[in-house]
Amino acid sequence: MNGKRNDMKHNTLIFLLGFFMLQFACSPDFEPVDYGHDACAHCRMTIMDKRYAAELITPKGKAYKFDDAICMLQYMSANQVSPDSRLLIADHSDATHPFIDARKAIYLHNPSFKTPMNGNYAAFASEKAAVPLKDNLEQKLLHWEDLTRINP
Template sequence: MKQALLMIIFVYGLMGLTSCQQQFEPIDYGHDACTHCKMIIMDKRFAAEMVTEKGKAYKFDDMACLLKYMEEEHINNAKTMIFVSDYSKPDNSFLDARQAVYLHNSEVFKTPMNGNLAAFATDREAAPFKEHLQNNELKWQDLESKLINQ
């Protein structure tokens, strides 16, 4: 009896530890709603996710929603994980937002909430769009500084 009780406590303890891990939670397109605007997340090219230090995942349909949410909630924590969809590989390929390269264009990147930002893994992947658009690339620090200066 004691062994069974100890085993149950051990299993529940393990479940509690794994539920608080900081990791990406896949987005269920067509079902999950954006944390900020509450719209259903549909477009795989522009989705984003933020995972808190405690492991809570917040999902977004557009980088604009993510950035506005971070501003409104005063989130500027280096321990918060932020993921963005890779525009070049939108089938559930997510990048670390702090390492990604961004391009902004309202004509080419028509995003759900008019953020018009697309994320790429490298400068090389962004290059064809950058050359065609005559557009400067942005880094996460550029997006963060826009938040701070608003």
């Protein structure tokens, strides 16, 4: 009887370890863009400009890369995208252009932002980072919800 109990504990432990390992293996992680090589998932143009790149990561961890916010919005409009997907976009104000949460980013729209698909939106990690350009360009600050209301 004691042997069955130990086997049951052992099997439960193996199951739990396997379950948690599978959970971590499927976590939606950022996949760096290989500029000059990766193609936009929507328009198929080669992603070149680090200032405007974007990425959508599904809950299962599949990454879709885009050359700008407009392509990501068009892709989302044309495809069934889980609301739990991660949306990331390059921070225009940081010279290294790290990816930030697109839903929390602040956006400016101006023709001076020469984006690949002519959407002319630039993303910023905070209002503080966007305000100098906002004032200079005489533009208002936008949020992700504002971008989703446009018809790309």
